Amino acid sequence: MSVQKRKLSYWGIEFASGDNHFFDAPLFCRFLSYIQGLPDDEKLFRDEKNNKAVALSSIRDETKQGLHLFKIVFKSCKYNHSPDYMSSTDGSERPTDKQLYEGDKELTHMCMRIDGNEAFTIFEERRNGVTMGGVIKYFNKLLHVFLTQEGITNNFYLWASIIPPDDFLTALEAADRVSVAELFVEKKVLGSNYLGLMDVDANSQDDLIMTLRSKPRQSLPKRALKQTFLSLTTEGSNVSRIRLYGKDINKMSVMIDSLKGKRVEEVTVDLTPNGVVDSYSIFAKIEEVMGVTE
Numbered sequence: 001m002s003v004q005k006r007k008l009s010y011w012g013i014e015f016a017s018g019d020n021h022f023f024d025a026p027l028f029c030r031f032l033s034y035i036q037g038l039p040d041d042e043k044l045f046r047d048e049k050n051n052k053a054v055a056l057s058s059i060r061d062e063t064k065q066g067l068h069l070f071k072i073v074f075k076s077c078k079y080n081h082s083p084d085y086m087s088s089t090d091g092s093e094r095p096t097d098k099q100l101y102e103g104d105k106e107l108t109h110m111c112m113r114i115d116g117n118e119a120f121t122i123f124e125e126r127r128n129g130v131t132m133g134g135v136i137k138y139f140n141k142l143l144h145v146f147l148t149q150e151g152i153t154n155n156f157y158l159w160a161s162i163i164p165p166d167d168f169l170t171a172l173e174a175a176d177r178v179s180v181a182e183l184f185v186e187k188k189v190l191g192s193n194y195l196g197l198m199d200v201d202a203n204s205q206d207d208l209i210m211t212l213r214s215k216p217r218q219s220l221p222k223r224a225l226k227q228t229f230l231s232l233t234t235e236g237s238n239v240s241r242i243r244l245y246g247k248d249i250n251k252m253s254v255m256i257d258s259l260k261g262k263r264v265e266e267v268t269v270d271l272t273p274n275g276v277v278d279s280y281s282i283f284a285k286i287e288e289v290m291g292v293t294e
Contacts, residue, residue, distance in 0.1 A: 009123045032070055068115075241258050
């Protein structure tokens with residue numbers, strides 16, 4: 001039986017090509033619609049090495065309070081394992097009727113908020129479900145075919161980075177190194193005297209992104225990044241947001257975003273009569289964390 005306490009993790013999902021990161025919201029939304037429309041057998045992938053099958057169960061495309069959300073459910077099972085049943089009341093046993101190609105279905109929930117810069121994702125951590133790494137691997141298996149159908153020949157892929165639960169400065173100090181910094185700058189800067197690069201019309205985004213990169217295997221100076229972050233609270237600052245990419249002490253990819261503060265790590269959800277998490281309940285909790293209210 002499932003437990004009512006569920007842990008949530010926080011991720012940023014983007015397209016990547018080498019060290020270059022970008023996000024194309026219309027393309028990403030079309031990709032999710034493409035997956036949703038596939039036949040059931042084409043949505044299924046089997047990990048023969050780990051005896052695990054993964055498939056997309058459902059995608060719901062919603063807009064609430066001006067926020068574009070995708071509520072996604074994956075289903076998975078472990079197969080090639082069918083021992084006898086054992087009673088929890090008297091210890092008796094009986095043969096199982098489960099075939100070796102079958103397994104207990106596990107659900108994993110995730111919700112994406114789509115904007116112009118990323119797919120901000122809240123993900124249900126499941127020991128017996130699908131990991132975020134498994135989700136990205138699943139998506140990338142289908143992305144190549146989708147891009148070919150779209151007539152896109154660029155060699156890029158989907159990439160996910162952890163959003164730490166700590167505040168920005170704490171997460172920055174804990175990072176092992178920072179290889180890329182993105183500064184979201186007010187578009188009026190490009191028309192200013194000190195840059196004078198171009199005239200910006202009203203149809204462009206409100207913020208433009210300036211990217212700083214470290215030399216290979218080196219880090220951008222944390223002191224300068226800290227000073228830039230502190231300048232966000234200074235009146236007249238042209239920088240509205242900072243997003244950093246790097247590695248934590250365990251060499252895991254990490255994204256640190258000045259817009260992301262502390263996050264709830266555990267929620268209590270409802271269970272169905274057969275002990276399975278109620279999808280409506282967990283998505284309602286995720287919406288609360290995202291600040292979405294009815």
